[in-house]
Structure formats: C-alpha cells, structure tokens
Amino acid sequence: xxxxxxxxxxxxxxxxxxxxxxxxxxxxxxxxxxxxxxxxxxxxxxxxxxxxxxxxxxxxxxxxxxxxxxxxxxxxxxxxxxxxxxxxxxxxxxxxxxxxxxxxxxxxxxxxxxxxxxxxxxxxxxxxxxxxxxxxxxxxxxxxxxxxxxxxxxxxxxxxxxxxxxxxxxxxxxxxxxxxxxxxxxxxxxxxxxxxxxxxxxxxxxxxxxxxxxxxxxxxxxxxxxxxxxxxxxxxxxxxxxxxxxxxxxxxxxxxxxxxxxxxxxxxxxxxxxxxxxxxxxxxxxxxxxxxxxxxxxxxxxxxxxxxxxxxxxxxxxxxxxxxxxxxxxxxxx
Numbered sequence: 604x605x606x607x608x609x610x611x612x613x614x615x616x617x618x619x620x621x622x623x624x625x626x627x628x629x630x631x632x633x634x635x636x637x638x639x640x641x642x643x644x645x646x647x648x649x650x651x652x653x654x655x656x657x658x659x660x661x662x663x664x665x666x667x668x669x670x671x672x673x674x675x676x677x678x679x680x681x682x683x684x685x686x687x688x689x690x691x692x693x694x695x696x697x698x699x700x701x702x703x704x705x706x707x708x709x710x711x712x713x714x715x716x717x718x719x720x721x722x723x724x725x726x727x728x729x730x731x732x733x734x735x736x737x738x739x740x741x742x743x744x745x746x747x748x749x750x751x752x753x754x755x756x757x758x759x760x761x762x763x764x765x766x767x768x769x770x771x772x773x774x775x776x777x778x779x780x781x782x783x784x785x786x787x788x789x790x791x792x793x794x795x796x797x798x799x800x801x802x803x804x805x806x807x808x809x810x811x812x813x814x815x816x817x818x819x820x821x822x823x824x825x826x827x828x829x830x831x832x833x834x835x836x837x838x839x840x841x842x843x844x845x846x847x848x849x850x851x852x853x854x855x856x857x858x859x860x861x862x863x864x865x866x867x868x869x870x871x872x873x874x875x876x877x878x879x880x881x882x883x884x885x886x887x888x889x890x891x892x893x894x895x896x897x898x899x900x901x902x903x904x905x906x907x908x909x910x911x912x913x914x915x916x917x918x919x920x921x922x923x924x925x926x927x928x929x930x931x932x933x934x935x936x937x
Contacts, residue, residue, distance in 0.1 A: 606649040615643035627693065666696050666902065667715035667722035667743075669708060673700040675819070675846060676874040677891065681725055681748065684895025692903060694720070703787075705729050709740075716741035721902040723748055723895075726792060744905040748898040749889075750791040756905060756917040758898045762792060762871075765887035765923035766799025769841050769869045772885070772925055774808050777934035778839040778867060782812040782832040784851065786819045786843035796843060796871065812837050819843055824850020833860060838867065838934045845870035845877050845886055852880070852930070863932035873926055882929035890921045897921065 612619045617640060625632045625640035632640075643649075668685050670678040686696045697719060699711035705728050715722060721744040727734065734752050737745055747757040773781055783800050786793040793816070804811040812835040817823030824847040832840045832851065842848035848870030852862050860866050862882060870877060873888035897919055905917075 606647045608649070611640065611644050611647055611649045614647060615640045662720050662906075663718060664694055665719045666694050666899070667699070667711075667719040668696050668725065669699045669701055669711045669715070669722065669727070670725045671701050671703045671708075671728060672819075673698075675844075676876060677844065677872045677889075678725065680874065680891040681895050684892045685723055685899055687892075688896045688899040692899070692908065701728070703728055705733060709733065712737065712741060712745075716743045719743060720906055721745065723898045723902060725749055725898075726790070728790060744902060746898050746902045746905070748894060751918060751920075756901045758894050758901065758919045758921065759795075760889045760894065760921050760923050762795035762887075762889075762923065763799040763802060765871065765889070765925070766796050766841065767803050768923070768925040769871070769885075769887050770800065770803040770809055772927065773839045773841075773867060773869065773931065776839075776867065776931060778809070779934075780810045780812065780835070780837045782814050782835055782837035782840040784814045784824070784828050784832070784840060784842045784847055785816045786823075786847070788816050793843065800841065814840075817843070817847060819847060821846050821850040821853075823847045824852075825854045826850075829854035829858070832866075833858065839869070839931070840866065841869045841871075843871065845872045845874050845884060848884055848886070848930075849876075849880060852882075852884075863930050867931040867934075869931060877926075878928065880930075885928045885931040886926055888924050888926045890923070894921055 608619045608622050612622045617636060621632060622640050625637045666689050668682060670681060672678055682698055689696050697715055699715060701708040701711055708727055708729055723746050725748040727750055731752060747755045749759055751757045751759050785797055800811055803809060814828050814831045817828050829851045840851060842851055848868050852868055855862055855866055862868055870884050870886040873886045877884040877886050
C-alpha cells in the first residue's frame with residue numbers, strides 16, 4: 604500500500620503540514636527538521652503526490668515557458684537553462700513554441716496559465732498593448748526574458764553594448780565601411796541591436812551600410828542580403844544573429860568571396876554551432892544559461908519562494924561579451 608504523509612509525520616515526530624513544507628522546495632522549516640522528515644520519507648519509501656501537494660499549497664509544481672522558435676538553437680539553449688533551474692526547485696516546465704506569431708503567443712498563455720504557477724515569456728512578439736493586457740488575461744505572474752517592458756519583471760542582455768563591442772573590434776582591425784543586416788523591425792531585440800549600431804555610427808569612426816531587415820533564419824542570409832553587402836563596398840558585416848551570419852558566409856563562399864580574408868563577419872548570440880563553423884564565428888555572446896536561471900529565480904521570488912530570496916532588481920540587465928574567432932581579420936589581409 605502507498606505510504607501516506609501522516610505515516611511519515613508519525614515517524615518523524617512532526618505534523619503532516621510540516622512534512623509538506625519540509626519536502627517542498629524552499630519550505631519554511633529548520634534544516635534539522637527537513638533532514639529528519641527526509642530520512643523518515645526515505646525509510647518508508649514515501650513518494651509525494653503532486654496533486655495532493657497542490658491542494659495543500661495552491662501550487663501546481665509546473666512552470667510555463669513560451670519561446671518564439673525552437674528551430675533556432677538559441678531558444679533551445681534557453682529551454683535547457685530554464686528546465687535545469689526549475690528542476691532544481693522541484694518544478695517541471697511546459698514548453699510552447701509560438702512560431703513567431705502573436706496570436707499563438709496569446710493562445711499559449713491562455714492555455715498554460717491554469718496549469719502552471721507562473722510563465723517565462725521569452726522574446727515575445729506581442730505588441731506593447733497586448734503585453735499590457737496580460738494581467739487581465741491571467742492572474743499568474745509573468746517574467747519577460749530578452750524583452751523589457753514597464754510593469755513587468757524582466758531579464759535582458761545589454762545588446763546595445765554588445766553591438767558596440769562588435770563594431771569597436773572591426774574598427775580596430777581597420778574596417779571603416781561596415782554593413783549591418785538587421786532582423787525583424789518589430790522585435791525588441793532588433794531595436795536594441797540597431798540602437799547599438801547607430802550609437803557607434805554616430806561617433807564617426809565607421810560608416811554603416813544598412814542592408815535592411817531579413818528573416819532571422821539561415822535563408823535570411825543567403826538571399827539578396829549577401830549580394831547587397833558585396834555590392835556596397837563594405838569590408839565587414841555584422842549580422843542580426845549567428846544563423847543569419849552562417850547564411851551570409853555560405854553565400855559569400857558560393858560567390859568566391861573568402862571569409863575573413865576578403866569579408867569579415869560577426870554574428871550575435873554565440874550559439875554552440877558558432878565555435879564549430881568553418882571558419883569559427885566571431886560573435887556577441889548573450890548570457891543564455893545565466894539569463895534563463897535569473898528569469899526563473901525572478902519568477903520564484905514573485906511567487907514568494909524563500910529559496911530564491913534576493914535583492915536584485917525586478918528588471919535585470921546582464922552584460923554581453925564579444926567572442927573573437929576566425930571569421931574576422933585585419934582589413935585587406937587577403
């Protein structure tokens with residue numbers, strides 16, 4: 604027969620409610636009591652019933668994570684980071700791919716909200732007005748990851764500084780005319796990257812050739828964008844993300860343009876494939892694991908979980924850093 608919480612309480616010499624708190628992540632009991640309860644549970648072979656615990660605590664033991672595109676390795680890394688931190692706090696994660704569609708994002712929020720304790724909304728495509736309407740749509744706390752909006756807890760990366768670092772690096776290599784291939788204009792990330800590019804352009808140190816916006820996929824780099832870069836007279840190009848950068852390099856190679864000897868290329872995100880490419884990609888590294896953990900911790904702070912109490916602001920901005928690899932070189936090296 605299944606061991607009950609009352610039997611564990613009897614062996615441990617505590618009340619059933621104390622057993623619940625002792626076995627819950629961040630439960631408010633002394634360490635000595637927690638160890639005594641765990642020892643009793645292990646000896647009896649007790650397995651907590653998530654549904655019963657939910658009735659006692661009012662928690663589901665689940666978190667929601669909504670990402671815009673699981674085909675992009677960047678968001679796959681975000682999933683792993685969120686799941687790892689949530690697992691450590693005793694929660695499972697329901698993941699939804701919104702496919703870069705505002706309607707699907709809203710549907711996912713409506714569907715997940717009754718089943719989870721809170722939601723991490725990663726790089727949402729929702730408008731500011733749609734985001735502002737979310738508190739009326741669900742009473743569950745929401746933390747934004749890689750987007751900042753007033754009234755929301757959020758974790759973002761300093762993309763403005765990251766783009767500035769990329770252009771400073773290219774300037775140091777002698778590049779003065781640099782192309783920029785942007786992403787979807789409606790997204791927060793695209794606006795932040797563009798702001799970083801513009802800030803450096805205003806210094807007068809480099810001339811920026813704006814190629815326009817492309818889909819944030821491999822195809823976005825191999826279509827006309829690469830040809831525009833080549834026709835522009837630029838000696839280097841900064842891409843919206845690593846995947847677009849791979850597309851650009853593929854097209855340059857097909858046109859007989861050597862990277863980095865004749866064209867330096869910089870990406871953004873530092874996905875795992877960036878170090879494996881040929882040549883390895885110079886890129887702005889965005890804190891994926893740290894950012895994912897910080898977003899989950901913010902969510903648990905809002906939920907009042909003692910295990911993640913802290914004094915960090917509810918809108919955190921994490922630093923980026925440039926990873927220099929083989930896709931950039933001194934201008935005219937070839």
